[in-house]
Amino acid sequence: MRYYDKLIFELSHPGRTGYSLPSVQQYPFFAEKCSSGVAVDAAVPANLLRKSKLELPEVSEVDVVRHYTNLSQMNFGVDTGFYPLGSCTMKYNPKINEEIANHPAFAGLHPLQPAETVKGAQAVIDGLDAALAAITGMKHFTFLPCAGAHGELTGLMLMREYHMARNDSARVKVIVPDSAHGTNPASAAVCGLQIVEVKSGADGLVDVEALKPLLGPDVAGIMMTNPNTLGLFERQIGEIARLVHECGGLLYYDGANMNPLLGKVRPGDMGFDIMHLNLHKTFSTPHGGGGPGSGPVGVGERVLPYLRIPQTSGFHGNFGVMLRAYAYILMLGKQNVKMAGPLATLSANYIKESLKDCYKLPIPTVCKHEFVFDGLINDGAREGKTGATTLDVAKRLLDYGFHAPTIYFPLLFHQALMIEPTETESLETLDEFIAVMKKIAAEAAEDPDILHGAPHNAPIGRPDETAAARNPILKA
Numbered sequence: 001m002r003y004y005d006k007l008i009f010e011l012s013h014p015g016r017t018g019y020s021l022p023s024v025q026q027y028p029f030f031a032e033k034c035s036s037g038v039a040v041d042a043a044v045p046a047n048l049l050r051k052s053k054l055e056l057p058e059v060s061e062v063d064v065v066r067h068y069t070n071l072s073q074m075n076f077g078v079d080t081g082f083y084p085l086g087s088c089t090m091k092y093n094p095k096i097n098e099e100i101a102n103h104p105a106f107a108g109l110h111p112l113q114p115a116e117t118v119k120g121a122q123a124v125i126d127g128l129d130a131a132l133a134a135i136t137g138m139k140h141f142t143f144l145p146c147a148g149a150h151g152e153l154t155g156l157m158l159m160r161e162y163h164m165a166r167n168d169s170a171r172v173k174v175i176v177p178d179s180a181h182g183t184n185p186a187s188a189a190v191c192g193l194q195i196v197e198v199k200s201g202a203d204g205l206v207d208v209e210a211l212k213p214l215l216g217p218d219v220a221g222i223m224m225t226n227p228n229t230l231g232l233f234e235r236q237i238g239e240i241a242r243l244v245h246e247c248g249g250l251l252y253y254d255g256a257n258m259n260p261l262l263g264k265v266r267p268g269d270m271g272f273d274i275m276h277l278n279l280h281k282t283f284s285t286p287h288g289g290g291g292p293g294s295g296p297v298g299v300g301e302r303v304l305p306y307l308r309i310p311q312t313s314g315f316h317g318n319f320g321v322m323l324r325a326y327a328y329i330l331m332l333g334k335q336n337v338k339m340a341g342p343l344a345t346l347s348a349n350y351i352k353e354s355l356k357d358c359y360k361l362p363i364p365t366v367c368k369h370e371f372v373f374d375g376l377i378n379d380g381a382r383e384g385k386t387g388a389t390t391l392d393v394a395k396r397l398l399d400y401g402f403h404a405p406t407i408y409f410p411l412l413f414h415q416a417l418m419i420e421p422t423e424t425e426s427l428e429t430l431d432e433f434i435a436v437m438k439k440i441a442a443e444a445a446e447d448p449d450i451l452h453g454a455p456h457n458a459p460i461g462r463p464d465e466t467a468a469a470r471n472p473i474l475k476a
């Protein structure tokens with residue numbers, strides 16, 4: 001065990017402190033000012049005072065600094081390495097956005113301040129609304145939802161309201177493709193709608209012939225993402241929109257990962273009526289670990305009358321995330337926003353083509369920002385040896401300093417490895433990743449046991465994931 005693997009409580013030494021200050025009495029001026037102030041206890045009512053001493057580790061300042069710095073290094077972050085987690089858009093987010101979101105003029109606002117004192121913040125929200133409307137082809141956005149899934153629920157409630165207002169209450173079904181992100185059917189279920197799955201064809205796209213018989217007077221709408229979670233552009237979207245509208249339904253667009261389309265193609269023009277964006281993916285807020293997020297919902301002409309006013313939730317939603325998104329859009333400008341999609345698409349196709357001799361590529365067409373492999377071509381299984389799985393590849397990547405792609409999702413393939421490099425990585429980084437993935441494939445072919453035991457040099461080995469989820473040890 002390295003000494004800094006110890007808990008900070010184990011480093012504690014009675015009487016050691018992280019600071020030293022001279023006694024107030026040495027300084028007559030302060031002694032006078034602080035004569036009552038030093039006795040902080042006196043200001044706190046006795047019934048609120050703690051009865052026993054607070055158990056804090058007694059350590060020096062440098063121990064504290066090392067403790068937290070080392071802790072920060074035990075986790076993987078986009079600031080420490082490449083993070084090709086499919087469907088998550090784990091791209092680098094410019095630090096200037098953090099500066100802006102932390103500016104006291106914004107960070108110091110109080111949610112209950114009178115409206116006339118927060119005109120600047122309102123201008124940011126209005127400006128962002130206009131920018132997102134221009135990018136997506138929607139009419140307006142509400143910034144109420146605080147995550148993508150929250151946006152889906154809000155959007156589906158708007159969909160339901162649209163039908164209710166037309167006395168069309170029999171529409172209780174939502175069609176969801178089998179490649180959909182898991183939150184789509186989950187949100188539909190939370191909204192009280194029934195989920196009907198539509199199958200993808202062998203090309204990974206929604207099968208229009210399979211969709212037709214599902215459409216009818218009980219269909220509220222369809223939830224889709226385009227490009228879908230296989231990274232493939234649904235080329236029949238125009239026809240799908242026509243069919244769904246013809247049967248009286250609406251189209252919901254999951255825009256969590258909009259980067260392949262930015263400035264190029266608009267969901268509104270594809271025929272979508274309602275959509276959400278994940279500002280914390282596409283528009284540059286670092287995410288993971290549960291937040292903060294922002295999942296604004298945009299609506300087209302049909303649903304505009306049902307959009308809630310005010311368009312921001314109590315306390316204006318996650319305003320810091322909106323600031324980052326607005327700063328990001330303004331800094332890129334109209335021209336550069338259009339580069340995100342081609343770069344994300346180029347990166348994904350470059351990796352796909354470079355690795356398809358080592359990893360099974362079930363759908364060999366040009367992809368958008370992400371694509372899916374279905375495990376190794378040669379997993380090393382022979383003479384009673386168990387072959388290396390997608391989980392093994394993912395764990396071995398950590399040994400080489402890369403985060404794993406998304407694994408075992410989408411559920412269409414047994415050994416899915418879903419890779420999304422994003423638009424922010426250099427060619428050198430992509431080449432390094434490709435070299436490591438090839439090396440891992442070679443290791444698997446030669447001796448899959450190296451992979452079965454991975455990771456070998458991460459802070460912890462391979463935990464029992466079920467036990468870790470069911471009985472988490474959250475403190476010492």
Ligand SMILES: *Cc1c(COP(=O)(O)O)cnc(C)c1O
Pocket residue numbers: 087088147148149150181183184225254256257278293295
């Ligand atoms: C991430 C994601 C979501 C859910 O977003 P959250 O903010 O995590 O709720 C929905 N759909 C797709 C395609 C996503 O990638």
